[in-house]
Amino acid sequence: MKKDQNLEVLDKKKRNYQNYMRHFAASQFVRKDKDQEGMQKLASEVGYRLDAKRHVAILYRVNHLPGNWKKTDYELYYFTxxxxxxELLGEKNCCISYINFQKSLCLLVGICESPYDAEWIRSLLKKTIEVCDPEGDLGTTAVIGGFYTEANQLYDSYIEAFALERKRCFYEHSGVFYVEDATEEQQENGYLLQNDDFIQRLVAAMRQNQRSLVKEMLRTFADSLALLQPSREQFLLQINQVSSALLDFAMEYGVTETVEKNSKLFSSDYIEISSVSEIQTELIRYGEQILQQVHLSKNSSNSAIVRRTKEYIKAHYQDDELCLEQIADALDVNLQYMCFLFKKQTDTTIGAYILQTRMEMAGKLFQRTNYNVTEVAQRVGFFDVSYFSKCFKKYFGVSPKQYQNVSSNYLKTT
Incomplete structure (x- = not known):
């Protein structure tokens, strides 16, 4: 009895060692810097045929792991x-595997007898999925790399499969895919959307606090980009441009801290593990949160539109052609909304504020310089001197000349 138990323990240790060596060998075979002599020794020990007619790497991934699954659970599943x-591959062919850092099962296959084509491997994988995931609940993605005649080219096959797997999983595609089926998708540079016009329209909608429109614009943008299916990197590049525009908007309105400056969209860890739908949801959430915080901000000093309008007027009051359209275009805001917001928060119109600014500056010039009325009028944006004098008298209660004389006499006596 004791002897049988010892034999059973030894047999289990032997199996564990063999499994470990098979996984270790597979992980080494897909390295770029393989040691050829070491590769031959490993192949001999784990039974991989380096002289097989074709070699191919396959990545098999479960996209929807059950929430209660632990590492041992999905390892056991991949073992199955x-x-x-x-078993479907047959005894004359060989296969070793390991689970890579992305939690995908990497199968390295040596095909010793025909057929050597992808359709045959595809059919085996489809049958495997039917057996292991009959209900389709796990959302399995299986990707076949290129077929090569040399075993040391397994690295190339693996990299091909890895790149395609990332894209398929990113766009949440289930099924069996072969790298050569995706050759038409490599013309990706032409798929890029033109973001500049979209960002301008998005920011304009946000400044007008059109929440439903902003939400729909962000959703449509992500959907349209997903339909084009550019590379994962190109998709994220364009999402980053839009999310950066949202962050700039938040900074402009002084609500950066309250909308979590370190949003998930700016986290490399989040981006690495997320799919298109998750990123789309986070993009919409981020935009809505910014708008909510901007709307909640009641302090007029926090209103960037009003602040920037005042700053623009102070910088351009000398321009005799200064008008509301010019200000709205310069600030990239809707004219009606700009006027409404300014009146609401300052209890005065933009036109009245422009006049006030010009009159205050005219008064300072009369006090501090020897400019005559015509010179002062031109320096504060009035082409018509008589109209300037009329506005000045209405604002100060005296004519420009009288104000100038009073200021001059005051300076002489001080």
Whole structure:
């Protein structure tokens, strides 16, 4: 009895060692800097045929892991997947595997007898999925790399499969895919959307506090980009441009801290593990949160539109052609909304504020310089001197000349 137990323990240790070596060998075979001599020794120990007619790397991934699954659960599941696939593959062919850092099962296959084509491997993978995930609840993605005649080219096959797998999983595609089926998708540079016009329209809608429109614009943008299916990197680049515009808007309105400056959209860890739908949801959430905080901000000093309007007027009051349209265009805001917001928060119109600014500056010039009325009028944006004098008298209660004389006499006596 004791002897049988010892034999059972030894047998279990042997199996564990063999499994470990098979996983270790597979992880080494997909390295770029392989040691050829070491590769031959490993292949001999784990039974991988380096002289196989074709070699190919396959990545098998479960996209919807059950929430209660632990590492041992999906490892056991992948063990089942490998056994089913190897049984379908046949004894004359060979296969070793390991689970990579992305939690995908990497199958390295050596095909010793025909057929050597992708359709045959595709059919085996489809049968494997039918057996291991009959209900389709796990959302399995299986990607077949390129077929190569040399075992040391397994690295190339793996990299091809890895790149395509990332894209398929990013766009939440389930099924079996082969790298050569995606050749038409490589013309990705032409798929880029033109973001500048979209961002201008988005920011304009946000400044007008059109929340429903902003939400719909962000959703449509992500949907349209997903339909084009550019590379994962290009998709994220364009999302980053839009999210950066949202962040700039938040900074402009002084609500950066309250909208979590370190949003998930700016986290590399979040981006690495997220899918298109998750990123779309976060983009919309971020835009809505910014608008909510801007709306809640009642302090007029926090209103960037009013502040920037005042700053623009103070910088351009000398321009005799200064008008509301010019200010709205310069600030990239809706004219009616700009006028409404300014009146609401300052209890005066923009036109009245322009006149006030010009009159105050005219008064300072009369006090501090020897400019005559015509010179002062031109320096504060009035082409018509008589109209300037009329506005000045209405504002100060005296004519420009009288104000100038009083200021001059005051300076002489001080």
């Amino acid at each position: 997947v490998e056994n089913v696939f190897c």
